[in-house]
Amino acid sequence: MILVQFSxxxxxxxxxxxxxxxxxxxxxxxxxxxxxxxxxxxxYYHWEGSREEGGPVFHFYAMELIYYYKKTELIYKIETLWSEKQFRDQFK
Structure with a gap:
């Protein structure tokens, strides 16, 4: 895996x-x-989806780390853990 950061x-x-x-x-x-x-x-979740009706179905498992302020419960950062292939496949 490689680290890709986006803000x-x-x-x-x-x-x-x-x-x-x-x-x-x-x-x-x-x-x-x-x-x-x-x-x-x-x-930790399982995601599946297709881009067109009757088209191929893509599947992946991922984990999101959600950082939030305890008092307000407002999210200030989300980190997603995917393999490089999973990340790139979503843009094909």
């Missing part, structure tokens, strides 16, 4: 969510486990 402000993050969702015809996320301690939560 953006909240407005750009929200703006990127819409085009990303438009790429996928259908997708499903199943949360497999959540572990929370102090100001960090780890979310």
């Amino acid at each position: 953006q402000n909240d407005s750009l993050f929200l703006a990127d969510l819409t085009p990303y969702a438009d790429i996928w015809h259908d997708y499903h996320i199943e949360i497999l486990d959540i572990v929370s301690k102090k100001e960090k939560a780890s979310v």
Whole structure:
């Protein structure tokens, strides 16, 4: 695995969510486990989706580390753990 870091402000993050969702015809996320301690939560999930009706279905497992302020529960950072192949495949 390699470390790829990407940072953006909240407005750009929200703006990127819409085009990303438009790429996928259908997708499903199943949360497999959540572990929370102090100001960090780890979310382990299985994601599957297809870009077109009847098209190939992509599957991957990933873990998100979500950092939040305990008092307000506002998220200030998200780290996603994917293999390089999983990361690159989503842009093909």
